[in-house]
Amino acid sequence: MELVFELSKEGRGCDLLPSCDVPETAISEKFARVSAPRLPQLSETDISRHYTKLASRTFGVNKGFYPLGSCTMKYNPRINEEVAGLPGFTGIHPLQPEHTVQGCLEVMAKAEEYLCEITGMDAMTFQPAAGAHGEFTGVMLIKAYHEKRGDIKRTKIIVPDSAHGTNPATAVMAGYKVINVPSDPEGGIDIEKLKAVVDDQVAGLMLTNPNTVGIFDKNILEITRIIKDAGGLCYYDGANLNAVMGNVRPGDMGFDVVHLNLHKTFSTPHGGGGPGSGAVGCKKELEEFLPKPCMGKCGEGYGMCCDRENSIGKVKAFYGNFLVVVKALAYILTLGKEGIPEASKMAVLNANYMMQQLSDTYEAAYKGRCMHEFVLTLEKLHHETGVSALDIAKGLLDEGIHPPTMYFPLIVHEALMVEPTETEGKDTIDNVVAIFKKVYNEAMSNPEAMHEKPVKTVIRRPDEVRAAREPVLRYNFD
């Protein structure tokens, strides 16, 4: 379809502003722009139709089943959007005096209180704008902790080989060397191999539990104990908290610092990639290092202070993606102490039910009980028919459902990682299971056709190699 620039007509536009009611001041030639930006010239009709068409070429979780493993694509309630749009939140300048932003501060204080209780942490910051940003913030807290103690020999962060790529990338951004530890056959951390790499140079461990293959590592207390005994700290990647929230708390598993993805676990939407919120919680001993300013209860009301002298500094301007925190708070208030643990149990039930229903056709990479997600391996299918995990995923596109996460975690060959979430009903899962099986049967009966899929979507498979080799990253107006 056409780009917004191709719709542009010289002389079109929208009438949006009154004319200037003060004497005009022109920018001097020294600072004035030479060439005007070629922005599109469109009527409001053009704009409305163009983006309505783009919306129709976009698949969101409110449109259909979206079992993207590790991403927790749960339904995004409308009430959360509505309260985040209240002028009393959207119209507030971040540098207003404290007495004029008591509502904003209350939102953050309440969200902090409830999320600390849910995670078993003592303090929290909402500055990080995304999960990876939270990881960076959390590992910087670990760094500040060791630095303050003068313990500068700690140069390593331990990361399991099943971890999301952001974990090792984060450790490096915080100035650490990454030590990878292999997983055991059950997908958990190999304890003996962990012991072998732990020494007095270890600053910390980054881990998610349930792990990235969807299994709860039952050795978790021993794992965190091994790190603690060596003087390190334990970082909980909250990617998989939706499996256990309200039932198991990272703080009770021995973790010192945790990031949450409010846009996943607490249902604030992903927005096609963002904005999210990577809130970071920590235990008392790390609180002094949290980003500035410190926000919270202050006498009768709420306040902010900047005298956190050991703070790691700021990781973002102002206080984070505030409106995302508003949505997360509305979600927590809705579910409450009963609904939070129930949501996790239902996420786990849906995943186990779906895995069981698929088990006569698809091979699970790890047998037994899964948590909120499970990993299928299509290695055998690939070997026998040449149909890959990618082909199956593309086949699912033709059936109107978003495919699972492909080729992750890296330790499973031909992986498809499925996370149905709690906001799908049994009937939806039953339908989807039938579709998964139908696609599998097509792969067995006509493997060649699978490489051509999808055929029903607005575009067919894109040439990604060409995109990377001959990058065209902007419209050229020629």
Next chain:
Amino acid sequence: MGSYIPSTQKEREEMLNAIGLDNINQLYDGIPSQVLLHRELNIPSGKSEMEVRAEMSAMAAKNTVFPHIFRGAGAYNHYIPSIVKYVSAKEEFVTAYTPYQAEISQGVLQSIFEYQTEMCELTGMDVSNASVYDGATAAAEAVGMCRERKRQVALVSATTNPDVIEVIKTYCHGANATVEIVPEKDGVTDMEALKSMLCETSACFYVQQPNYYGIFEDCEALGEITHASGAKYIMGCNPIALGIMKSPGECGADVATAEGQPLGMSLAFGGPYLGIMACTTAMMRKMPGRIVGETVDADGQRCYVLTLQAREQHIRREKASSNICSNQALCALTATVYLAAMGPDGLKNVASQCISKAHYAAKEIASVKGFELKYGGEFFNEFVTTCPICPDKLMGELEKKGILGGLPFEKDGEKLILWCVTEMNSKADIDMLVNTIKEVAE
């Protein structure tokens, strides 16, 4: 209690039976008892939608929404066209994930491609990424792009927004790299100091244009000085000012960054905002973040995909230059629609109204005894005045009239105010502001 779980009790039982369980708590049988929470969470009981709406609305009502805002300092009050809010609230855009499956994500991908094009046009740079978290993290990531093995020191002008300096420092501390602040002179970067500080270990120099005090820096000269030392040149911009101001590309920047909030995002107590990042082709493969590229599909039809992913963490893991794996897609869409609604003339008009109204306001405020323009340089929509009276008292009186005054700050013991004026402030607003200042001051 509210819930978004569709399955009925009967369906739940059927599912449990299918997996051989009779109680939902058995799902956690494999979890060691010591880590299970054997109690209720200590948070309130769940509430109905009506109660939640009331509770959240009550909190919103405790904030003061100022009808007249004369404060900027990194967050700017601009007009947001209705079409912008309407498009960016579309459910498909709001509830999609990162566009991994290109075949069903062409809408998001194309909107990002359009965004990238608009950012290249605004900044005069060759390549834009799909956006990062905000202007401050964009600056910090840009500094990271410029570091080389023997060039580890980032120079940052003292005239930069203090939050941006703080974030750059945090990121550099992470990377065990150094930040040095280039002093200011008369409200702009001290060029002689910059010359003396640049050396063979300098990675880059970062300057904000217009700077924190609203003043235009001589960005071409700063660029030449920086490049003479072999360091890279980063300019942090105000995207509205780019409607009339010389672009980073025209000033010779290697990397341009900006806080994109003025392009259609509400003030929202500081976020979500938008981090704009664009660079020269030479720096392209060092740029962090998602990038969308054009290609063709199996039928030869034009389409868009996430590309140049060999830079990123999910492929390079510990060798990636940044851990970022998302963008602010919905905010980028907001900016794209904003610029489409404004068009080239509209953006120029907004920028012209900002500079005109700021100059009118500056002249009027400076006519009040004791309120003098602190600096002589040419400015855009912000300027600094002295404040001969207690700033808190002044702000309190302004607040009574629904006015959020400029940001009071102190420098070398002197009381100053950083004012901001945009197209949202009518002449009548400005006159009311000035009259109130007069009443309080005289």
